[in-house]
Amino acid sequence: MRKLLAIALTGGLLVGMLVPAQAKPAQVFEDIAGDAGNQDSGVPGFDQLGFDLIGGTIERKGANLDFTVLHAAMPPVNQPPEKVRFMWGFAVDGTSYRVTVKSADVGKPNPVAQSDTDRIGKVDPQGFFRLEGDCGSQVVGALQAVHCPTIGYLTGAFDAAAKTISFSVPLKLIKAKPGSVISGGGGDAVSICAICWTTHVGERSLNTTNIDSAAQSGTYKIPK
Amino acid sequence: MRKVAALLAAALLVGSLTAQTASAVTAGPSPGGMSSDNVEWLSHIPLSVDGVGGRVVDGYFYTNDQHKVMIFDLKDPVNPQLVGQVLMPQEWLYSREDIDTNGKIMVVPNTVTASADLQPSAGTNAAYIIDVEDKANPRIISKVVGGAQHTLSCILDCKWVYGSDGIIIDVRNPLKPKLVDKEWGEGLPAGGGHDVEEIAPGYVLTATQPIQLLDVHNPLKPKLLAMGRNTDGRFIHTGRWVDLNDKFLLMAGETNNRVRCNETAAAFMTWDASTWRKTHTFNMIDEYRMVNGTYADGNPAVNQVGCSSHWHEAHPDFHNGGIVAAAFFEHGTRFINVTGTGKIQEKGWFMPAAGSTGAVYWVTDEIVYAVDYNRGIDILRWKG
Numbered sequence: 106m107r108k109l110l111a112i113a114l115t116g117g118l119l120v121g122m123l124v125p126a127q128a129k130p131a132q133v134f135e136d137i138a139g140d141a142g143n144q145d146s147g148v149p150g151f152d153q154l155g156f157d158l159i160g161g162t163i164e165r166k167g168a169n170l171d172f173t174v175l176h177a178a179m180p181p182v183n184q185p186p187e188k189v190r191f192m193w194g195f196a197v198d199g200t201s202y203r204v205t206v207k208s209a210d211v212g213k214p215n216p217v218a219q220s221d222t223d224r225i226g227k228v229d230p231q232g233f234f235r236l237e238g239d240c241g242s243q244v245v246g247a248l249q250a251v252h253c254p255t256i257g258y259l260t261g262a263f264d265a266a267a268k269t270i271s272f273s274v275p276l277k278l279i280k281a282k283p284g285s286v287i288s289g290g291g292g293d294a295v296s297i298c299a300i301c302w303t304t305h306v307g308e309r310s311l312n313t314t315n316i317d318s319a320a321q322s323g324t325y326k327i328p329k
Numbered sequence: 330m331r332k333v334a335a336l337l338a339a340a341l342l343v344g345s346l347t348a349q350t351a352s353a354v355t356a357g358p359s360p361g362g363m364s365s366d367n368v369e370w371l372s373h374i375p376l377s378v379d380g381v382g383g384r385v386v387d388g389y390f391y392t393n394d395q396h397k398v399m400i401f402d403l404k405d406p407v408n409p410q411l412v413g414q415v416l417m418p419q420e421w422l423y424s425r426e427d428i429d430t431n432g433k434i435m436v437v438p439n440t441v442t443a444s445a446d447l448q449p450s451a452g453t454n455a456a457y458i459i460d461v462e463d464k465a466n467p468r469i470i471s472k473v474v475g476g477a478q479h480t481l482s483c484i485l486d487c488k489w490v491y492g493s494d495g496i497i498i499d500v501r502n503p504l505k506p507k508l509v510d511k512e513w514g515e516g517l518p519a520g521g522g523h524d525v526e527e528i529a530p531g532y533v534l535t536a537t538q539p540i541q542l543l544d545v546h547n548p549l550k551p552k553l554l555a556m557g558r559n560t561d562g563r564f565i566h567t568g569r570w571v572d573l574n575d576k577f578l579l580m581a582g583e584t585n586n587r588v589r590c591n592e593t594a595a596a597f598m599t600w601d602a603s604t605w606r607k608t609h610t611f612n613m614i615d616e617y618r619m620v621n622g623t624y625a626d627g628n629p630a631v632n633q634v635g636c637s638s639h640w641h642e643a644h645p646d647f648h649n650g651g652i653v654a655a656a657f658f659e660h661g662t663r664f665i666n667v668t669g670t671g672k673i674q675e676k677g678w679f680m681p682a683a684g685s686t687g688a689v690y691w692v693t694d695e696i697v698y699a700v701d702y703n704r705g706i707d708i709l710r711w712k713g
Contacts, residue, residue: 142683143633149624150362150682180360186375186705209375209705213396213416228376228411304703305378305395 126284126328130162130173133287133323134300138177141302141317155179155208155263155270156189156302156316163287163325169273170287170327172204174300179270182263183209183230191270192307193300194240194290195321197279201294203240203253206270208232208263234261234272236279240293251293251308276327283329289321361704362681363627367712368664370679371407371696374706381640381687382428382437383700389464390692391435392700393417395424398437400464406696407708415459415467417445426688427524427640429483429490434503435459435467436490438477450474456481456490458503473498473506480524485531489548493536494521497548513551517541523583528570536568540580540600540611557600557611566595567640576603576649577671578611581638590621590636597638597655597663599671614671619660627660627678633685634658634702640688641665644711652676652711654697656686662699664711679709 141157142148151157157177164171172193191206212227237253244250261272276282289299297307301318357363361370380394390401390409397416401409417437425438436458439445443452446469456476461467478492490498495512514520522537531546532554539558543551557578559565566583582595596616605611619636622628641655650669657663661684664677685702692698699707 148683150684153360154683156683183375184360184373186377186701186703188378188703188705211376211397211399211414211416228414230376 126326127164130164130171131323131325132160132162133325134319134321135160136317136319141177144315145318151316152177153180155185155268158300158302158317158319159268161193161300161319161321165276165327166273168277169275170279170281170325171271171273173269173271176268176270179263179265179268181265182232185209187211188304189302189316190305191302192298193321194295194298196288196290196294197281198285199288199291200280201238201240201290201292202256202279203237203290203294204259204272204274205235205237205253206232206261206272232263234259236274238279238294240296242293242296251296253294281327283327285327287325287327360682361707362661362679362684363625364679364709365627365664365677367677368662368679369710369712371708371710373704373708374409375704376411377700377705379424379702380700380705381424381426381702383688383690383698384428384430385690385692386430386432389432390690390698391428391430391461392698392706393424393428393437398428398435398459398467400461400467402464403692406692407710409692409698409708413461413463413465413467415469416447417457417469425477425480427480427482427526429481429487430461431483431487433460433462434470434487434500435461436481436483436487436498436500438479438481438492440477440479443472443474446472456492456498456506458500458506460503471504471506473508476506476508478521482525482527482533484527484533484545484548489545491525491533491545491548492521493524509549511549513543513545513548517543517551517553518556523564523566524568526568526570529573532573534568534570534578536565536580538562538565540565540568540578542605542611555602555605555609555611557613559613564595566638569641569643570602571643571647575647576601577614577667578602579641579643579653579667580613581641581655583635583639584637585635587635587637588631588633590619590632592618594618594635595637597641597653597665597673599667599673601671615673617665617673617675619657619663624680627680629659629680632659636660639686642689642691645691645694652713654689654691654711656689656699658685658687658702661686662689662697662707662709677711679707681707 136158141151159175185208187209236256240253299320302316359370377394383392400413443450443455452474454477456473458471480493495514497509499507519537524536533543535541542555567581569579578600580598584595599614644652661680684704697709
């Protein structure tokens with residue numbers, strides 16, 4: 106009996122190790138330092154502008170998932186130019202979403218759909234953290250443009266001292282629940298990149314101009 | 330991080346070793362990039378996406394990018410305030426250059442869509458007329474479908490508009506602009522090119538090959554007054570002339586998509602304009618090109634948009650020579666001295682971090698706005 110209990114415990118432990126429900130921040134991607142520039146070839150200065158990805162974690166905090174992205178350096182918010190944006194495509198139990206982060210923005214409609222007009226007329230020197238889903242792409246002239254409709258705007262922060270950007274995604278917005286698995290995204294949520302800093306051109310053409318890219322190799326199982 | 334520290338240390342070292350340069354200045358890092366010690370990076374406005382166009386008129390800086398036209402109040406030129414904007418989606422990959430205004434109306438082409446004002450229209454391009462008298466509430470008041478060319482330039486206080494490739498738009502009634510059934514280049518050696526610029530009321534310098542000075546007092550019947558030609562037929566991108574009596578035309582070419590510099594890269598040029606009234610000709614005097622370097626020496630090892638000159642502007646005090654601020658993409662802003670004989674010497678520079686500078690504008694006699702495709706707007710102080 107004791108032997109059976111030990112086997113059962115061991116089995117349970119192994120299963121738990123395969124897909125553990127993590128209560129602490131889980132590292133889900135890593136990227137080498139010094140490769141920010143032109144398509145992951147390092148160019149001096151790009152790291153100091155906060156484009157050099159180092160790694161990322163996910164952690165449940167109450168009704169939210171907190172995503173944190175560590176960089177080699179991070180200037181204060183509104184220093185990274187309006188032209189660039191950080192993107193992270195992830196999936197919740199197989200359904201893909203994307204978060205787009207900018208540190209400065211003047212509102213405009215989506216260039217492809219001429220929709221998403223919620224930001225028109227707004228000047229936001231503090232940028233935004235935007236949750237997007239149901240991504241698609243379409244051919245516009247000679248370009249294949251990616252369009253991810255907005256689901257909602259998130260709470261987030263640029264932290265120059267910690268060299269991070271972080272944002273909280275409400276579980277409700279991504280239809281996640283305890284036990285849901287957060288993995289790398291798929292489809293057009295990651296057709297520009299899985300995780301990257303990229304220019305606006307990335308959204309306009311799948312011939313992208315990414316500055317620094319990474320891939321989510323780890324998964325995160327939402328704990329109770 | 331260690332790599333950056335090493336680069337910055339190398340920058341200081343190399344700067345001290347390159348004291349034999351014409352400017353005898355040393356390099357130094359700043360949060361904005363690297364600069365010679367007579368150029369100070371002051372601050373940065375990140376609000377611009379592939380911006381390049383601009384114009385300083387009566388205390389305001391008008392600038393555009395792919396999505397919008399912005400108006401900045403220049404009461405404090407080192408801390409300009411965004412007071413108005415017009416949403417104008419959308420150019421796909423690059424915004425329009427050298428936008429023009431008289432402070433009352435602004436002329437902005439869009440070469441991709443005639444619906445940039447969000448009003449559906451047939452056609453694939455349009456010239457937009459924007460009322461900018463109320464700086465806080467600029468608004469599109471009319472458009473000319475099919476009236477866009479690479480650049481559109483005001484003629485005779487924006488009563489007329491010349492397109493870079495020859496079109497003429499009658500804007501005497503800005504609410505009802507008309508595309509004229511005639512081109513300004515008809516019968517001229519060059520019927521179009523990259524840009525035109527009104528040097529003085531009724532006189533236009535064309536950035537074409539050959540370069541032309543036109544009398545456009547009758548904008549429908551321009552007269553050729555003088556011209557100059559490069560024997561190699563190079564592309565002419567920019568033409569500036571501080572006034573009709575100055576000895577020098579300030580010209581530049583453009584060579585995109587060249588990641589390395591060489592002797593065929595586009596140059597900033599001086600042209601002799603001292604005798605045009607007698608000879609009706611302009612002749613090139615000198616030319617100046619960028620070279621690749623080590624970043625630390627103010628020259629990028631490789632270029633992104635290209636090793637090339639682009640837009641430039643003479644210092645407000647330029648007269649038969651003086652300082653010109655010139656944009657050279659990844660080489661940033663170069664401060665160039667034109668001697669009394671038209672020879673060119675570089676005197677200072679600012680190479681932006683992760684930047685590609687498209688155009689530069691003197692806001693005062695020491696403050697320069699460098700409009701950068703990547704970064705937005707860098708505010709620089711020229712210390713001479």
